[in-house]
Amino acid sequence: MRDATPEQMWDANRAGTWNQPTSGTCHGFVQANLAILPRKDAFDFFRFCQRNPKPCPVLEVTDIGDPEPKLIAPGADLRTDLPKYRVYSNGELAEERTDIVDLWKDDFVAFLLGCSFSFEHLLLDAGLPVRNVAQNINGPVYRSNRDCVPAGDFQGKLVVSMRPMPPELVADATTITAAHPEVHGGPVHIGSPEALGIADLDAPDWGQPVKMEPNDVPVFWACGVTPQQVAMEAKTELMITHATGHMFVTKLRVE
């Protein structure tokens, strides 16, 4: 599926013939995190995203009850067109499934947030190493000691991803990603994991440890796991998300 179009990916998931992770698929198109909430929680969640744009870069918020993201993926159906979903009930994972047709309600609002798969693509195209890609692992993700700006019941710590960079390329990695606020923007922290409250880089809270080369500097970016984690901690009555790595492919181009 490397060179598939978004429509081909949507169709394959709708037909149940793909349902795999989307990393490396649909080259050149922005992939998105999904979070679906009922209307009563959606306004607080929207404010949370607006106040924390680095972990929560809003690409689209759908109209109430409408499963089609008309602006960034016209023709798609968010109830069927992702490979895999997770359903959270009162902050606990209730189930994983490959569609949510029978769960959909007419007060649901879907948030599509930029995903770092897109900026890894930018780094690679610029000739920078992305070690988790080279090592074929889900890169490490950590809960930091930094507070997000709260909104309503949504509050919690910033979650960060880490990518090791050779010292002479840290500046390039910074400027390239800073130009793309729609997919998390520039790093939130460079160097010292301790200062970010991370005691051991080899014990990530999500994903897998990445092998660092000698002299590599750890570079930390805000991560799209943040809003999901915050909603779980708020014990939100109902939230439906993509399953880890099983993202929604949009029609937006990575530029």
Place this chain on the structure above:
Amino acid sequence: MRDATPEQMWDANRAGTWNQPTSGTCHGFVQANLAILPRKDAFDFFRFCQRNPKPCPVLEVTDIGDPEPKLIAPGADLRTDLPKYRVYSNGELAEERTDIVDLWKDDFVAFLLGCSFSFEHLLLDAGLPVRNVAQNINGPVYRSNRDCVPAGDFQGKLVVSMRPMPPELVADATTITAAHPEVHGGPVHIGSPEALGIADLDAPDWGQPVKMEPNDVPVFWACGVTPQQVAMEAKTELMITHATGHMFVTKLRVE
């Protein structure tokens, strides 16, 4: 008040000793458009702003019922600290007043949107002419033929401001403002007023005509009047805004 702090401006309005337009006051601080809506309309309005970031650059959305913009103006009170307010009822201007203390309800949400006063400051600092400032007028503002992206009941035409620029400075005016999406960003249109549906530059829909120098090119930016106009056309039951030119001064710095 040119070198007043935001706090001094808030206090003066709270005490009723200022209540004048804010253009040229509080040098170096970002000024904001205000729109207050009841919660039932706020989520649609928020989506409208997210979908139309050039006319509606969201600086802060307050918590429900909270008149303090805690993030960009901690300590301020949006019920008293602007020089003048307008109250719209079912899309019609109902009254102008200098505070809204007795109108405030615990389901009100306030939107603060970036204002072009801040980018005029950027242009002036860069040595570019801002003719409406030099001519001491409220610059011309026009309804364009371009549709905004709708959200719920909110839909309508993009409203634009126009500033004439000498041909050799159009590129500078573009790059300088494009770097500041929080105050409308770069121009939406350069040249031909006709192509934007504007038949006569000397007959603006708001503000006053500006005298152009020979060879000046009309440069158009998205205008913060857009969301107010769209809410009026939607005949929103209740909306409270700043009065034209009587903006809210934030603690954000123009950089």
